[in-house]
Amino acid sequence: RPEPAVSTAWLGSPDNRISLWSAGDLGNAGLNGEYHGEPHLLCDIQHNGDVMDMQFLDQERIVVASSTGTVTIFRHHQNNQTLSASHQWEKAHYHVDQDTCSGGAACTGVICNNPEIVTVGEDGRINLFRADQKDAVRIIENADSSTLHAVTFLRTSEILTVNSIGQLKIWDLRQQRNEPSQIFSLAGDRVPLHCVDRHPNQQHIVATGGQDGMLSIWDIRQGTMPVSLLNAHEAEMWEVHFHPSDPDHLFTCSEDGSLWHWDTSSNVSEKPSFLHQGGRSTAYLSHSTINQSVVSAWLSNDPTKDRMEITNLIPNQTLSVNSLDVLGPCLVYGTDAEAIYVNRQLFA
Amino acid sequence: MGLQRSEEELAGKSRKAQLIQVSKNYRSVIRACMEDMHQAAISTRDPALQGQYSTQVSILSAMELIWNLCEILFVEAATAGALLLRLLDWVRLHVCDVDSMVREVLSSESPSKHKLFWNVVDVFVLQGRMDEARHLLSKEASANPTSMNMYKILDDLMKKMPVPSLGNTQTLTELELKWQHWHEECQRYLQDGTFASNPHMESICKILLGDEDAILEKKELMTTWYHFLVTRLLYSHPTVKPMELRFYAQSSMDLFLGGENSPEPLDMILMAAFEFEMHQVIKECSIVLSNWWFVAHLTDLLDHCKLLQSHNLYFGSNMREFLLLEYASGLFSHHSLWQLGVDYFDHCPEFGRVYLELHIERIPLSTEQKALKVLRICEQRQMHEQVRSICKIMAMKALRNNRLGSALSWSIRAKDAAFATLISDRFLKDYCERGCFSDLDLIDNLGPSMLLSDRLTFLGKYREFHRLYGEKRFPEAARLLLTLMTAHIAPCSFWMTLLTDALPLLEQKEVIFSAEQTYELMRCLEDLTAGNPDKQKFQDDDIETTKVEMLRLALARNLARVIVKEGTVEGS
Numbered sequence: 049r050p051e052p053a054v055s056t057a058w059l060g061s062p063d064n065r066i067s068l069w070s071a072g073d074l075g076n077a078g079l080n081g082e083y084h085g086e087p088h089l090l091c092d093i094q095h096n097g098d099v100m101d102m103q104f105l106d107q108e109r110i111v112v113a114s115s116t117g118t119v120t121i122f123r124h125h126q127n128n129q130t131l132s133a134s135h136q137w138e139k140a141h142y143h144v145d146q147d148t149c150s151g152g153a154a155c156t157g158v159i160c161n162n163p164e165i166v167t168v169g170e171d172g173r174i175n176l177f178r179a180d181q182k183d184a185v186r187i188i189e190n191a192d193s194s195t196l197h198a199v200t201f202l203r204t205s206e207i208l209t210v211n212s213i214g215q216l217k218i219w220d221l222r223q224q225r226n227e228p229s230q231i232f233s234l235a236g237d238r239v240p241l242h243c244v245d246r247h248p249n250q251q252h253i254v255a256t257g258g259q260d261g262m263l264s265i266w267d268i269r270q271g272t273m274p275v276s277l278l279n280a281h282e283a284e285m286w287e288v289h290f291h292p293s294d295p296d297h298l299f300t301c302s303e304d305g306s307l308w309h310w311d312t313s314s315n316v317s318e319k320p321s322f323l324h325q326g327g328r329s330t331a332y333l334s335h336s337t338i339n340q341s342v343v344s345a346w347l348s349n350d351p352t353k354d355r356m357e358i359t360n361l362i363p364n365q366t367l368s369v370n371s372l373d374v375l376g377p378c379l380v381y382g383t384d385a386e387a388i389y390v391n392r393q394l395f396a
Numbered sequence: 397m398g399l400q401r402s403e404e405e406l407a408g409k410s411r412k413a414q415l416i417q418v419s420k421n422y423r424s425v426i427r428a429c430m431e432d433m434h435q436a437a438i439s440t441r442d443p444a445l446q447g448q449y450s451t452q453v454s455i456l457s458a459m460e461l462i463w464n465l466c467e468i469l470f471v472e473a474a475t476a477g478a479l480l481l482r483l484l485d486w487v488r489l490h491v492c493d494v495d496s497m498v499r500e501v502l503s504s505e506s507p508s509k510h511k512l513f514w515n516v517v518d519v520f521v522l523q524g525r526m527d528e529a530r531h532l533l534s535k536e537a538s539a540n541p542t543s544m545n546m547y548k549i550l551d552d553l554m555k556k557m558p559v560p561s562l563g564n565t566q567t568l569t570e571l572e573l574k575w576q577h578w579h580e581e582c583q584r585y586l587q588d589g590t591f592a593s594n595p596h597m598e599s600i601c602k603i604l605l606g607d608e609d610a611i612l613e614k615k616e617l618m619t620t621w622y623h624f625l626v627t628r629l630l631y632s633h634p635t636v637k638p639m640e641l642r643f644y645a646q647s648s649m650d651l652f653l654g655g656e657n658s659p660e661p662l663d664m665i666l667m668a669a670f671e672f673e674m675h676q677v678i679k680e681c682s683i684v685l686s687n688w689w690f691v692a693h694l695t696d697l698l699d700h701c702k703l704l705q706s707h708n709l710y711f712g713s714n715m716r717e718f719l720l721l722e723y724a725s726g727l728f729s730h731h732s733l734w735q736l737g738v739d740y741f742d743h744c745p746e747f748g749r750v751y752l753e754l755h756i757e758r759i760p761l762s763t764e765q766k767a768l769k770v771l772r773i774c775e776q777r778q779m780h781e782q783v784r785s786i787c788k789i790m791a792m793k794a795l796r797n798n799r800l801g802s803a804l805s806w807s808i809r810a811k812d813a814a815f816a817t818l819i820s821d822r823f824l825k826d827y828c829e830r831g832c833f834s835d836l837d838l839i840d841n842l843g844p845s846m847l848l849s850d851r852l853t854f855l856g857k858y859r860e861f862h863r864l865y866g867e868k869r870f871p872e873a874a875r876l877l878l879t880l881m882t883a884h885i886a887p888c889s890f891w892m893t894l895l896t897d898a899l900p901l902l903e904q905k906e907v908i909f910s911a912e913q914t915y916e917l918m919r920c921l922e923d924l925t926a927g928n929p930d931k932q933k934f935q936d937d938d939i940e941t942t943k944v945e946m947l948r949l950a951l952a953r954n955l956a957r958v959i960v961k962e963g964t965v966e967g968s
Binding site: 195213 | 735763764766768769772798802805808809838841842843844
């Protein structure tokens with residue numbers, strides 16, 4: 049995503065808008081080398097329905113998922129600072145009701161890998177779009193019998209989805225069959241999973257967040273159950289993100305109003321590297337010989353023993369933190385109190 | 397919210413400071429809104445909108461005016477001495493019609509030649525801004541050396557004027573004495589005719605003496621009766637006590653309005669405040685303002701200052717709670733502010749919970765995420781009824797949209813066994829109609845939630861039977877099938893299907909069912925057919941009777957084989 053720009057959206061008002069803000073100029077250094085500006089509004093545009101998810105497709109375009117089931121691409125015109133809707137897929141997600149003909153179903157998640165866009169929704173459908181094509185490239189109908197809450201790319205042609213019966217599924221988009229290539233699930237109760245993110249460098253490491261606030265780390269090469277379960281928040285975890293350039297850091301935000309920063313970077317120096325003989329890890333799976341040079345801190349046996357630092361970044365929490373994003377030293381999050389916060393010195 | 401939370405904290409003096417801070421916060425919020433409105437009013441091009449915004453700005457500024465006065469009189473409860481200073485600040489802050497004139501004169505080349513010069517000096521004097529008045533006068537003096545003498549005397553008088561100080565450095569009696577002396581001195585100069593040649597200066601001197609007529613002459617510069625009140629007090633009763641305000645207020649209003657204009661609602665509210673009639677203030681504000689925000693929050697603040705006697709309104713709650721409930725109910729009809737409403741209800745001890753229970757069920761649940769938020773709120777407050785009803789609504793919706801997995805996940809959340817049974821029946825019905833299971837990903841992975849309802853358990857186990865069969869693990873499959881029937885996990889309506897499923901197992905080359913098991917199966921079959929002769933259940937009689945006959949035949953054959961097998965020496 050482009051640097052200091054941040055996009056936000058309003059949930060739940062009949063007057064929903066997509067707004068583009070500049071989070072203050074990071075580039076301009078003042079006399080003492082620092083510049084702190086207030087985020088200010090660059091432009092905004094009306095949006096139909098609640099905004100469930102959004103992502104930058106490229107420097108100028110944003111894809112927005114709506115609660116009406118419509119997926120829209122907005123283009124940001126930098127010369128005159130306006131937003132315009134450049135393309136829309138209506139009824140990307142819909143229910144077929146027995147009584148009425150069909151109503152929109154909320155599109156709950158969108159992920160982009162220019163020019164491909166994948167969306168998932170409450171109708172259990174997975175759509176694959178291309179930014180320049182009018183119709184969907186591929187639609188997987190009834191991919192899931194429950195609501196798909198989030199989606200992310202695993203590799204260029206594989207995606208991960210999480211649903212409301214606690215399952216993590218891998219889909220191979222190259223294959224024609226409408227079945228997931230793999231299904232993972234939690235051991236105990238089928239707690240709904242709300243968010244998913246993949247480690248930026250080591251693609252077998254995946255993090256998911258659940259309705260009970262639990263953070264699960266999975267190694268998708270092995271087993272069907274998570275590597276570790278970390279009791280985190282007291283309520284639904286809405287989003288989880290690995291830091292894109294510094295993946296020893298993970299961020300989670302929750303309905304309970306907190307935003308946690310998980311830091312395993314202190315571990316790195318003490319990791320055994322080559323010739324790791326493996327042995328049994330505590331609960332869930334055994335490390336067989338691992339041919340990687342560095343075993344990621346996320347897959348280690350017991351994060352609490354290995355001194356993972358966890359800090360809550362919000363001093364006075366009140367309402368839910370619905371969404372967050374992180375790039376470089378900058379963290380942005382939005383809450384139900386209709387406020388956006390920008391933290392520009394994350395690792396200070 | 398911060399105010400509510402700080403309930404148990406500091407008492408005494410620091411509490412008061414805290415309350416004043418809270419009051420100031422409220423005011424700054426009002427001011428911020430005013431700013432935004434003002435910006436909107438300037439920037440919009442639509443005259444109707446502009447009119448609307450401007451009205452809003454004036455309403456907001458009236459609100460801030462009232463709040464500020466309440467803060468001075470009630471929250472801070474300023475006493476004599478300090479009271480006057482606060483009132484002076486209040487007037488200076490809020491009477492700003494003259495600001496543009498002041499700016500104009502000050503920024504002109506030679507202020508003393510400006511035609512509005514003396515007006516500005518008068519404004520300063522009326523508002524008690526002595527230093528600024530003297531500064532301007534010095535300019536006049538330097539431009540006009542003939543009046544140097546007069547100027548010096550006036551300047552001296554203004555400099556020496558005793559004012560109440562905040563730091564408790566002088567008692568009220570000291571102040572009164574000093575003031576008396578000063579007043580007499582001014583009187584002497586006036587009577588000596590020192591200022592006779594310059595009418596402007598003379599009128600200033602008269603004002604300093606608190607001459608009402610002189611002050612009233614400057615009506616347009618004061619614009620409001622409360623400005624007049626404060627000026628009067630400044631120059632005739634600087635040590636005024638709070639309780640004496642009412643008399644001066646009433647007479648000021650009468651003198652100022654002079655019987656031509658009748659008081660407006662704002663005036664009545666301010667008058668009630670000067671009279672320390674808090675309830676009256678709140679009542680008048682409620683009538684005038686269209687939205688409950690102002691009165692609800694002001695009442696709450698006053699209640700925290702322990703100023704409102706809690707006389708119970710006839711329907712049981714006190715005024716603070718009543719207003720908060722009204723305000724919060726209003727919030728609930730708003731699409732996104734309902735979450736704030738929850739907090740308000742939480743802090744209404746008597747009726748808050750009931751109101752919350754009623755309101756929360758009526759929030760439109762447009763997306764699952766919103767439903768989850770509402771559920772979380774209910775669960776945190778142990779509102780189990782509401783949790784169940786919301787989950788049921790969501791589950792029904794999901795069921796209608798054929799999202800069986802979602803429906804199941806909602807019934808798990810509510811621990812609603814009855815609904816889980818409903819969903820399982822739906823699955824089984826689908827199976828009977830189509831001959832295969834839909835949503836295998838769900839049924840195969842039920843996990844411990846299977847135990848939520850018997851029917852669900854049956855569904856899971858039945859699917860497992862199919863899986864075992866598919867993997868050709870026949871003995872296990874057979875055992876499972878039998879358990880399903882004998883342990884009464886299977887619903888009676890399904891027994892026929894189960895028995896029919898047993899057929900291929902019976903017909904296998906290998907003997908799968910043991911003698912015991914075969915007897916069991918036969919018993920089940922008899923139970924099934926025995927109970928049904930009088931019922932009209934089997935409509936298509938032929939198929940059903942054929943089935944039953946085939947089963948009987950297969951069972952008998954199996955029994956024969958197994959008896960032989962078990963009877964022989966090598967048999968297991």
